[in-house]
Amino acid sequence: MTLHGKYDPDNIFAKMLRGDIPCVKVFEDDVALAFMDIFPQAEGHTLVIPKDVEARNLLEMPKKKLGAYMERVQKVAKAIDKALKPDGIRVMQFNGAPSGQTVYHLHFHIIPVGEGQSMRSHASGEPADTEALKALADRIAAYI
Template sequence: MTLHDSYDPDNIFAKMLRGEVPCVKVMEDDVALAFMDIFPQAEGHTLVVPKDVEARNLLEMPDDKLGPYMQRVQAVTRAVEKALKPDGIVVTQFNGAPAGQTVYHLHFHIIPRREGESLRRHADGGPADTDSLKGIADRIAAFL
């Protein structure tokens, strides 16, 4: 996929936003949905997607929606830090397949990091246990 292909309204995140596919929610409001990554690279790996946009990547995000969306990304990052007390946090976003993007709806990854722990490979092995993800999501949500 190139940077400027058409938006696919049937991508997995669009389906989550419409309630067609379940996810383990951390928070949702009129601007964004935050949920646990089903293939976490570290405990607490959370994704934040904007609502009511057809932006495949950061380059396509409407200017007037970017600020409120980034405020949600920051709020979730702060909640992850308070809930999980990691040594560091990676906040990252990919634009296009060559950059590592696999779902073509804008999203930020919030990945807590602990000194001496390596990141797991994304989607390496099966999905995480849903009950475990719900417990982590509840811990993070308590700080939002």
């Protein structure tokens, strides 16, 4: 997929927002949904997506909705920091396939990083255990 194009209302994140497919929720309000990445690059890898927009990437996000959405990204990052106490936190966002984007609904990755730990590849490998993800989601959600 290119950087510019038409929003697909049947992308996996749009389906999650509609409740058509499940996700392991960390946080949800009228602005954003945060959930555990099923293919985590590190323990606690969480995604935050905006609600009520058809933005494929950051370039398409309506300016008037950007501030509230970014506040939610920060809120989840702070909860991850308190819950998991990582040495660092990587906040990433991809725009277009050449940058690494695989789902075309705006989303930020929040990835706790431990000193000396290597991260798994983006969107690859085996899916994580759902029960383990639920336990991590509960730990993070306790600080939101």
